[in-house]
Amino acid sequence: MPEPAAPRPAAAGAAAAGEPAAGDRAATAGEPVGRVLGTADATPLTFWTAVAPDGYLQLDDVVTTTRALPGRDPVSIAGVVTAVRARHEGAQFDSDVFAIAEGMLPAQVQEAAEVTTTRIDPEVYVPPRPGAPVHRATGAARDAALHFDRMSRAVPIGCGRDGQPTYLNADFLDGQRGAHVSISGISGVATKTSFATFLLYSVFRSGVLGADGVNAKALIFNVKGEDLLFLDHPNTRLTPETVQAYTRLGLPAGPFPDVRVYAPPRADSSGTPDVTSRTSGVDSFYWTLAEFCAKRLLPYVFADADDERQQYTMVVHAVTAQLARLAVPAEGGISLDGVRIGAYEALVDHLVDQLSDEDTRASWTGSAVSLGTVNAFARRLIASKRDLGRLIRGDLATRRPHEINTTEGAQVTVVDLHNLPDRAQRFVVGVTLKTEFERKEKAGTAKPLLFVVLDELNKYAPRDGSSPIKEVLLDIAERGRSMGVILVGAQQTASEVERRIVTNSAVRVVGRLDPAEASRPEYGFLPPTARQRVLLARPGTMFVNQPDIPVPLCLEFPFPAWATRHAEAGPPPAATLRSITQRTDPFAVVGSGATAVGDDEIPF
Template sequence: MASKTSYAMFLIKAIQDFYYEKEEETIAFVMLNVKGRDLLAIDELTENQNELEKEIFPMYQMFNEGKERLQRTPFRNVKYFFPYAKDMAAGTYAHKEDVEKALSEKKAKFYKYICDETEGGDQNKIDLLFSNIDDPQGTMDAIITYIVNGEGQFTGISEWNKLLESMGHYTKSGRKDDQSIPVASWRKFYRIFKKVYDKNAGLFAARVDSKKSETRLCESLMNIQPNDCFVIDIAKLDEEMQAFVFGDVMRSIYDLKLGAAEGLGRKAKEKIPSKIIIFIDELNKYASDDSPKNSPILRQILDITERGRSLGVVLFSAEQFRSDIHRRVKGNCATHAYGRTNAIETSKADYQYIPSTIKSMLTRLKQGEYVIQNPTFRSLLSIKFPKPIYKQYKHG
């Protein structure tokens, strides 16, 4: 539970520093900010000079052993992506002056989702909004296929409100057109979609204006460059929209590595990063044992954990309780890092191969202390790592 995000960020910072000037093997990073302003100033040095001089820099010096591999600087090449909202405060926990400063320095954009059949719009991603909905009969999936294929009332739609109107048409009793999908299923689908749409009206847009620092998230991700560090803010979005954005991020990165960037602005000669690391906190929201088996986001996560390595897509994740995570995700994880946890958690089956002395240690670890498990090492390792070198905001 303690310092899980800080440890992941320390590893990512070390990786960026190590590969920053390499030309053959390049890396880019995509992080999702899920709590407050946690990751919204990672390109700024911490303001605590006492910690820097007495705690952080000495540890960096020890790690370097005379070679400046770990830079005494915050993250480089950072770009922030904030959810668009007419009232900026409604979309992000970031302070207005901080967002405006990032925009003026050309290191921030607002992301939107457009509905446009002719431009390969984002209506093709609406399955991601139903990732946590049980659908044993497959009726939600059938509706999604119906919409994405442009059948019936869904031909030539280029606006979200028109899409919603077309959904509403199929919720009416007594209509005489296609009735292959029950009205009750359409009503459930309409209700779920309308709830998300009404809450996030700013994000579901008619168009994107690049002159106002607006972008489609998938287009920005498709154009990610070596050493880029993208921070996508989803902290203030509701749970369904968070899942939608996270699913869009994974799908876009996967499509990029599979060669689907054509037509989204990427130049043919631009080198795609050899590896792209995606970091998400609270992974249990999207990949728990309780997630619906038909969840498109769970399928995407499983695909990345089982086959992403061959494509150069690496998933870093953090969660409070390892036992909550889907067994196939854990089974394909090369490195496990354990911070302080409680005795109830360590009594679960996930910890049956961990010696009792180590289990007892896990309940007493301090911040900055972790136990690492990796096939490279014959036994578990106890480690310490420095506090974040970047600026952190106090919650509240």
């Protein structure tokens, strides 16, 4: 079934094709709602409008007015309402309100709205004249006021307060003119992950990427419960109103059509995926001992930012080099110093023995390192055995494909981390991002695009300190745009995330915020009234700031059309079932104790 066409705004080239002049565009605006106020200063960038007695304006409404100039075309001034007030004109004391309400004092109620200018066309920066009519912008006038008409590729991201679609310029998302998205808000209230997945859904299903959208990929790290393991299942709580909301945005209401899920293996020898709610279509991911040594992954065992400030990091890099040089792949693990090693725990014990022996310590540390520094390294390495033992294996090397590879997988790859301890989560995130980024570097092209969705970004790239993961994320933020790697980072507190990552994000999204966090300079793009409003924002309400539009737009995105938990999951479409069986390895354990099954046997 063909997807519904998105109700796109006019393209940027409309002017060359006969776009209406400023005066004509103003004539297409909606009903008059007031006049420019004469008792407050009007500037080209902000002005106040008196609201007509039979009208109203609310925050986020879009309005237009015009200014006539001698000898040239009139100037169209459009803006967004950023403040609204009402007062009694004629009242002198606070108590006068009672007398006025009882008709004992003459007074008039007057509402006024502050308008922040978003567009002046042509760009003649003059203020509107007091008394000039102000119109509510609708249709083409609204699109022009919010610069939607200049977006040749507009991604629908929700509806504004007026119920009309709101768009994001794809040029600032896919790297053509900018890249990366930063989403901030209180955990559990700001719906950061829900908005991130909706953004991906809109990018993939709206068709704005054209032919490139077919091959575009997404890598999502799931860190909270098993909520993101059912993106390819329809949501049984979908209502007709929600379907209509998707239709209004030009999107089909359904699940992601092509999803692959990875989960860590259980600690037992079977290596089945450690998930409970989803029983099929899940692959285990892990690294063999030979890969751990050859790919120099030891530094990611010490991926905490505090670790990098310690002196034992020199031991980390020395041991890493020795492992890459000495480790030889062998049946069931590796051979190291003539010793057969088949488990990560055994590897750790062997390294500790080598570092404890005075005869072999120098060859492993590479320099004259104090015994205290070596012991500090050994203590932390021993502590990693419990966390990483099931991820670095020697017993599963020939059992099944185990590498997370977005280029050979589905359009959306979900990596489940919620059952892993903190150190193991850091290891998986760091190694996976390093591998994917290096793969893009070797490809030498920005296509296909890879969107990386990472929650709790303040944990992986904190403001202070350094770590291997932080260096990879910085590399993505600063060079990923040219390689087609787009970071969609979510965090509770943007003020605690590395500044260069936040500043390199072309698109910034804010949901419900804590009062102390909202006052931080990282949210300086929010007007004063918006900073107050984010303290009250409901789930699903987001403030989106993008370079094309000088003020952040308040919008609501629709309820997910895909299942966000097992209780909501309906049966996946037939296309998804075929995709799962076609890519299933015949020797793999597909689910929790289940084996690979045929098309007519998938136990959903």
